[in-house]
Amino acid sequence: xxxxxxxxxxxxxxxxxxxxxxxxxxxxxxxxxxxxxxxxxxxxxxxxxxxxxxxxxxxxxxxxxxxxxxxxxxxxxxxxxxxxxxxxxxxxxxxxxxxxxxxxxxxxxxxxxxxxxxxxxxxxxxxxxxxxxxxxxxxxxxxxxxxxxxxxxxxxxxxxxxxxxxxxxxxxxxxxxxxxxxxxxxxxxxxxxxxxxxxxxxxxxxxxxxxxxxxxxxxxxxxxxxxxxxxxxxxxxxxxxxxxxxxxxxxxxxxxxxxxxxxxxxxxxxxxx
Amino acid sequence: xxxxxxxxxxxxxxxxxxxxxxxxxxxxxxxxxxxxxxxxxxxxxxxxxxxxxxxxxxxxxxxxxxxxxxxxxxxxxxxxxxxxxxxxxxxxxxxxxxxxxxxxxxxxxxxxxxxxxxxxxxxxxxxxxxxxxxxxxxxxxxxxxxxxxxxxxxxxxxxxxxxxxxxxxxxxxxxxxxxxxxxxxxxxxxxxxxxxxxxxxxxxxxxxxxxxxxxxxxxxxxxxxxxxxxxxxxxxxxxxxxxxxxxxxxxxxx
Numbered sequence: 001x002x003x004x005x006x007x008x009x010x011x012x013x014x015x016x017x018x019x020x021x022x023x024x025x026x027x028x029x030x031x032x033x034x035x036x037x038x039x040x041x042x043x044x045x046x047x048x049x050x051x052x053x054x055x056x057x058x059x060x061x062x063x064x065x066x067x068x069x070x071x072x073x074x075x076x077x078x079x080x081x082x083x084x085x086x087x088x089x090x091x092x093x094x095x096x097x098x099x100x101x102x103x104x105x106x107x108x109x110x111x112x113x114x115x116x117x118x119x120x121x122x123x124x125x126x127x128x129x130x131x132x133x134x135x136x137x138x139x140x141x142x143x144x145x146x147x148x149x150x151x152x153x154x155x156x157x158x159x160x161x162x163x164x165x166x167x168x169x170x171x172x173x174x175x176x177x178x179x180x181x182x183x184x185x186x187x188x189x190x191x192x193x194x195x196x197x198x199x200x201x202x203x204x205x206x207x208x209x210x211x212x213x214x215x216x217x218x219x220x221x222x223x224x225x226x227x228x229x230x231x232x233x234x235x236x237x238x239x240x241x242x243x244x245x246x247x248x249x250x251x252x253x254x255x256x257x258x259x260x261x262x263x264x265x266x267x268x269x270x271x272x273x
Numbered sequence: 274x275x276x277x278x279x280x281x282x283x284x285x286x287x288x289x290x291x292x293x294x295x296x297x298x299x300x301x302x303x304x305x306x307x308x309x310x311x312x313x314x315x316x317x318x319x320x321x322x323x324x325x326x327x328x329x330x331x332x333x334x335x336x337x338x339x340x341x342x343x344x345x346x347x348x349x350x351x352x353x354x355x356x357x358x359x360x361x362x363x364x365x366x367x368x369x370x371x372x373x374x375x376x377x378x379x380x381x382x383x384x385x386x387x388x389x390x391x392x393x394x395x396x397x398x399x400x401x402x403x404x405x406x407x408x409x410x411x412x413x414x415x416x417x418x419x420x421x422x423x424x425x426x427x428x429x430x431x432x433x434x435x436x437x438x439x440x441x442x443x444x445x446x447x448x449x450x451x452x453x454x455x456x457x458x459x460x461x462x463x464x465x466x467x468x469x470x471x472x473x474x475x476x477x478x479x480x481x482x483x484x485x486x487x488x489x490x491x492x493x494x495x496x497x498x499x500x501x502x503x504x505x506x507x508x509x510x511x512x513x514x515x516x517x518x519x520x521x522x523x524x525x526x527x
Contacts, residue, residue, distance in 0.1 A: 176365035180432075183325050184439045185355045185382030190389045194378045198367045 059243060066251065067244035077233060077245075077252045084229035085256060087147050088216030091154020092208065098159040103166035109175050110192050124167070127160025136222045150227030154215050162211050169203040170196055202271045209264035216260050220253060276339070278303050278475035279357070279443045284323055284333035286316075286499075293319050294330070295499045301477050303442065306469040308490035308507075309479045312519050316499040317479040321445045325359050337443060355382055358441030362448035364428050368421030372412060372431045375420050376403035379438035399438075406437040409472075410464055426457025433464055444468060446478040450485065458482070462489040483515050 006012060038044075067073045104110045105120035135153035143149050177195035186194065197204075223231020230249055237246035277300035284297040294316045301307050309317040322328035324335050326342070335342045337353045345353060358379070366375045374392040380399050381389055388394040407413045410430040412423075420428055429449055436444050446465065450458035462478075466489045469476040480486045486493050486507065493510045495502035495518045503514050 176361065176363050177367050179327070180359070180361060180365040180435075181378055181381060183327065183354070183359045184379050184435070185351060186378070186389075187381075187386060189386050190381045190384070193390045194381065194392075195367055198369050201369060 063243040063247045065244065066247040067242070068248060073245045073248050077230065077249045080230040080233045081252050081256050083147050084219045084223060084231065085216060087150045087154065087219035087222065087227065087229055088212060090151045091158055091215045091219065092212045095155045095158040095162060099163040099166060102159065102163040103170065104192060106163060107167040107170040109171055109178065110196055112188060124160050124163045127156055128164060130157065132157035132218050133222060133225055136225055136227050140226055145226040147228040150219055150222040150229070153222060153227070154218060158211055158215055162207060165207045166204055169200050169207065173199045205271055206268050209267055213260050213264055217257065277301065278338055279324065279477070280336045281324060282334045284320065285331045286319060286323060286328065287331060293499050297501055299494055299504055301443065301475040303475050304469055304473045305492065306466050306476045306478070306490045307492045307494060308486035309477065309494050309496060310483055310486055310518055311496035315496040317496055318447050321447050321479060324445060325357060326354065355439060356441055357443040357445060358436030358439045360432050360436055360444065360446040360449045362451050364432050366420045366428055366432055368419065370420060371417050372407060372420055372423065373400065373403050373416040375431055376406050376434045376438045379435035403438050406434040409437060410434045424457065425453050426460055429453060429461050430464060443475045446476070448479050448481060451481055458485060465489065
């Protein structure tokens, strides 16, 4: 390469990579095959949708106009939405201590020992792998149907997800201040409390708000399996063919989701500034 | 003459089979500012990192106030480490915390773990001492400013204050002014000079600016490919010495 003379105003010949098109072609072929298998595996057939349009049309016709009676639909809808919001809120905040502890143990830069690192990673993976809806079904057997089971389920699942996200943001953050405190004789707890954690506060809060957003939506689904809230109401509306009431409930949910989203965006903007 | 506070003998270190330090030895006395000069990769930073115990030397003796660090029992080693403080090119403060809280962090070894979980619990005596340290670097009026809002030169002076709050009497600075503009660099070097001459600390600084070294340091140590090229009073260092340090790399690159 160094022998080649660079002529002014002329682009040198790009070095050839002979195997490049083969790997590209192989990659494209693999993606095509995977999609063919997936279409077969899911029974993906647009024709069915076209043939069945009448069913959808009658469903939509039943659903509109939405039922806007205050006593019968809107007020119970608002009450239930509030319960959904509370489930999401407690599920997020009550998982903070567990997520924080596990995250510190599971971040390579802050873990006290290799074994603690492996063990906490395994615990986090377990809580993440079990869906919140499964946790909800398990807790229902202990505390009965209702929002409390939903809160417990979200605490478990969210600990797994947020713990992992927090651990990763601690591993990514600049370890310089931590090293500086170590050379000054600070022990590991002091290093974490006075260098690592204050460095990642904005990321932590951002991820916390993101998880709050997700958890509010999850608690909706948990309502479908008996954890109360607006999800339960939607389920009942469908079962009793009151599709117009269902649409009202969904509109209320839409407002809630937008409000939570706006709130977390606003807080994150303030943090970044 | 004051006895050597930091004394290094026969330091050797290799990365893989590439030797980076070969028989490096020097003394830094209380009341003295010593500058390390040398091209990139000549082993200046590695020398400081070996002294600080961040890197492990393959051979050699590092002694603080006459005590060989390798032979000290754990508790006395901690005490010796407390007496040596490091200042970094990238400053390594916590930008979201105030200058005062960052300086207090230098004293963490003296704060019980329970009271060090948040700056709110830091003992009052430590906070007063930190304020005094900030005053010594001329930044007492910025104590409650977030470090991220200070200029680079001010941040580096806060880092010096943190070293003071550690009650270090040996201060090692790894390219403390490389990220600073010429005026701020001069200010920080003047501060290090003041710490050595007025407060009688032993200060060693790796520098990439020979002019700053010659202006502020009492002694200059030149490293060339991991070996000692010279160890002379600044007034005796001339163009010949500096050319010998920096020229070989230019020849190799040409």
